[in-house]
Amino acid sequence: MSDIQIWTLVFVGVTFALYIYVAYASRVSDTSGFYVAGGGIPAPANGAAIAADWMSAASFISMAGLIALAYNGYSGSAYLMGWTGGYVLLAMLLAPYLRKFGKYTVPDFVGDRYNETARLIAVICAIVVSLTYVVGQMAGVGVVFSRFLEVDTTVGVLIGMAIVFFYAVLGGMKGITWTQVCQYTVLIIAYLIPAVAISTKLTDIPLPQVGWGQILDELQGLQADLGFGDYTAALTGSGQMNMFLLTATLMFGTAGLPHVIVRFYTAKNVRAARYSALWALFFIALLYTTAPTVAAFSKFNILSASSDGNLADQSWFDTWASAGLITNLDATGAPTDLNGNGAIDFQGAAGSNEVLINNDILVLASPEIGGLPAPIVGLVAAGGLAAALSTASGLLLVISSSVANDVYHKRINKAASEKQQLLVARISMGVAVVVAGWLGIDPPGFAGQVVALAFGLGAASFFPILVLGIFWKKCTAAGAAAGMAAGIVVTMAYFVWTLPSDSAWFFLGKDPILDIAPVGFGFIGMLLNFVVTIVVSQFTRKPSETMQHLVEEVRYPGRTDLVARHAEGEPLA
Amino acid sequence: MDEQTRRAYWRSNLRLMTILLAIWALVSFGAGIFFADALNEIEIAGFPLGFWFANQGSILVFLALIAVYVFSMDRLDKQYGVDDYEEEVRGS
Numbered sequence: 001m002s003d004i005q006i007w008t009l010v011f012v013g014v015t016f017a018l019y020i021y022v023a024y025a026s027r028v029s030d031t032s033g034f035y036v037a038g039g040g041i042p043a044p045a046n047g048a049a050i051a052a053d054w055m056s057a058a059s060f061i062s063m064a065g066l067i068a069l070a071y072n073g074y075s076g077s078a079y080l081m082g083w084t085g086g087y088v089l090l091a092m093l094l095a096p097y098l099r100k101f102g103k104y105t106v107p108d109f110v111g112d113r114y115n116e117t118a119r120l121i122a123v124i125c126a127i128v129v130s131l132t133y134v135v136g137q138m139a140g141v142g143v144v145f146s147r148f149l150e151v152d153t154t155v156g157v158l159i160g161m162a163i164v165f166f167y168a169v170l171g172g173m174k175g176i177t178w179t180q181v182c183q184y185t186v187l188i189i190a191y192l193i194p195a196v197a198i199s200t201k202l203t204d205i206p207l208p209q210v211g212w213g214q215i216l217d218e219l220q221g222l223q224a225d226l227g228f229g230d231y232t233a234a235l236t237g238s239g240q241m242n243m244f245l246l247t248a249t250l251m252f253g254t255a256g257l258p259h260v261i262v263r264f265y266t267a268k269n270v271r272a273a274r275y276s277a278l279w280a281l282f283f284i285a286l287l288y289t290t291a292p293t294v295a296a297f298s299k300f301n302i303l304s305a306s307s308d309g310n311l312a313d314q315s316w317f318d319t320w321a322s323a324g325l326i327t328n329l330d331a332t333g334a335p336t337d338l339n340g341n342g343a344i345d346f347q348g349a350a351g352s353n354e355v356l357i358n359n360d361i362l363v364l365a366s367p368e369i370g371g372l373p374a375p376i377v378g379l380v381a382a383g384g385l386a387a388a389l390s391t392a393s394g395l396l397l398v399i400s401s402s403v404a405n406d407v408y409h410k411r412i413n414k415a416a417s418e419k420q421q422l423l424v425a426r427i428s429m430g431v432a433v434v435v436a437g438w439l440g441i442d443p444p445g446f447a448g449q450v451v452a453l454a455f456g457l458g459a460a461s462f463f464p465i466l467v468l469g470i471f472w473k474k475c476t477a478a479g480a481a482a483g484m485a486a487g488i489v490v491t492m493a494y495f496v497w498t499l500p501s502d503s504a505w506f507f508l509g510k511d512p513i514l515d516i517a518p519v520g521f522g523f524i525g526m527l528l529n530f531v532v533t534i535v536v537s538q539f540t541r542k543p544s545e546t547m548q549h550l551v552e553e554v555r556y557p558g559r560t561d562l563v564a565r566h567a568e569g570e571p572l573a
Numbered sequence: 574m575d576e577q578t579r580r581a582y583w584r585s586n587l588r589l590m591t592i593l594l595a596i597w598a599l600v601s602f603g604a605g606i607f608f609a610d611a612l613n614e615i616e617i618a619g620f621p622l623g624f625w626f627a628n629q630g631s632i633l634v635f636l637a638l639i640a641v642y643v644f645s646m647d648r649l650d651k652q653y654g655v656d657d658y659e660e661e662v663r664g665s
Contacts, residue, residue, distance in 0.1 A: 074627060074628075077605065077627035077628045080627070080629075080632060081601045081627060081632070084632045085597065085601050088635050088638050088639060089594075091639045091642060092590050092593065092639075096646075209629060212619075213618045213619030215619075216620065217619065232621050232624040233610075233613070234606075234609035234613055234623050234624070235606075236610065240607065243606055244606050247601065247602070247606065248602070251601075269658035270658055271646075271647065271656075275643055277643075278639045278640055278643050281635060281636050281639055282636060288632055289629050289633070292628040292629065552579075555583055556579065556582065556655050557650055557656065557657075557658055558656065558657040
């Protein structure tokens with residue numbers, strides 16, 4: 001067993017033991033504890049939990065590589081702005097009001113504010129979005145296990161499933177929240193230590209956010225020498241328009257994803273919900289302002305190695321080539337010296353490039369590329385697992401509470417006792433874990449694309465009707481149902497029209513309309529949802545007087561009569 | 574709280590929100606995307622300014638915007654006497 005494997009085993013073992021202990025200590029026995037942790041989580045802890053919930057395997061493992069390799073610098077910042085800017089919308093437009101409304105789930109708000117049809121559409125959206133998203137996390141767990149511990153991917157997923165199953169089924173939202181606080185701590189330490197070390201090594205400035213300014217000029221030079229495009233130049237024309245659409249879609253999508261919104265229900269009160277948003281963005285910003293520095297430093301290191309001679313001479317090259325992350329151009333095997341100059345060349349121009357470097361390598365291999373010792377490599381592996389597991393458990397809770405609360409309790413058995421509801425919640429959680437694990441072992445071909453598109457659907461379905469439901473008293477049930485349906489149908493139709501036909505039989509692979517990239521279409525679907533909801537609301541039956549008063553009361557913190565009666569279960573006509 | 578006070582509270586909230594969201598859009602879509610090319614002419618500490626806003630500046634501004642919102646709302650709640658948060662209820 002190598003040093004790296006031993007250290008990985010140590011860090012993974014210690015962190016897993018910690019999660020299990022925390023989950024056992026915070027086990028619950030009532031539905032309020034299971035769905036929203038009893039609504040008693042202090043704001044800083046809730047913020048850390050939101051951050052861990054939010055930052056998935058994609059943020060931790062893939063984002064820096066996406067910026068440096070797939071997007072070549074500037075245009076990758078659509079993800080940085082998009083995945084943080086949504087929190088401004090959440091803090092001001094949704095979090096305080098949904099918390100004041102005082103229910104358990106997003107479909108709960110939709111169903112109570114509008115009607116049962118709208119609730120049903122919301123339940124289906126919440127489950128579909130969460131399930132596609134959780135599959136990616138389970139696959140991520142398997143990947144980390146297989147790369148660092150050389151166990152089979154299937155075994156890795158099974159271990160991950162067992163851990164999540166234990167703390168999510170036992171502790172519900174309470175167990176999940178406190179484990180996520182620990183997982184945030186693990187993942188942020190694992191992300192920052194290599195970044196600080198590499199920044200110090202290359203620039204003598206320990207703060208990577210300042211340090212990377214020192215290497216940008218040199219990086220630009222290397223990019224030009226090796227035939228890569230300009231790393232910092234802004235976009236123009238349709239590139240600029242698509243970057244705007246992608247950024248906006250990610251922002252509004254973030255504010256429309258049920259697993260994020262539900263976290264504001266766990267806050268103690270309206271004020272704590274606002275502060276949760278502040279803490280959450282603070283904790284997220286620690287990683288998100290570091291990610292572009294990791295991208296630039298690692299790309300700088302790789303390009304210097306390539307321009308100085310043979311990339312294959314680097315100590316990390318063989319490890320990652322044998323893990324299948326550094327490959328030849330068709331990704332079918334190890335890279336070969338195509339032009340016979342005795343070296344593996346990493347070049348920007350298609351004809352002279354000999355190697356394909358996977359996006360994920362930039363973070364996972366950054367300690368090795370930067371020449372850092374084995375314990376840090378093990379720590380990064382534990383961090384990647386923390387990111388994947390924390391997001392998976394948050395998503396599983398949305399699935400379980402949607403089934404148990406919105407379908408079973410509200411539709412099937414209104415007289416269900418506390419104990420019955422809890423049992424149904426635990427069973428659906430268990431089933432969701434098994435389904436997610438099964439799909440994670442053998443992900444369907446289009447899973448990767450579906451995750452990116454989940455944001456488009458979040459923006460086009462939930463965001464407009466939630467905001468209008470709070471800010472516009474006369475928004476009607478028929479309007480909201482029509483708006484949601486129009487947003488989802490048109491957005492889905494555009495995906496089917498434009499996505500490459502080789503990834504699934506129902507994608508048509510046609511040319512995009514007006515050059516609009518499918519990932520950015522959610523913003524347009526959202527505008528359509530707004531328009532349809534507003535127009536249909538003009539011609540349909542207005543909400544009852546009581547409902548309009550209730551919406552009015554949601555705008556003020558503190559105890560208000562109607563909201564209190566509604567929260568205690570009194571039916572409001 | 575009577576009707577008029579309620580309305581005044583809500584109007585103050587909406588005004589604050591509008592200002593903050595305008596800054597939100599200006600910094601991200603403006604400085605980070607549409608004016609990025611022009612701002613890149615300016616370079617500070619090694620960073621072309623438009624590139625910096627897209628990568629880091631916008632995130633720091635977002636954080637500042639939420640902070641201003643949270644603190645201002647605390648003050649507003651107190652001023653209008655709606656700060657009895659502990660009395661809020663939750664149900665099923």
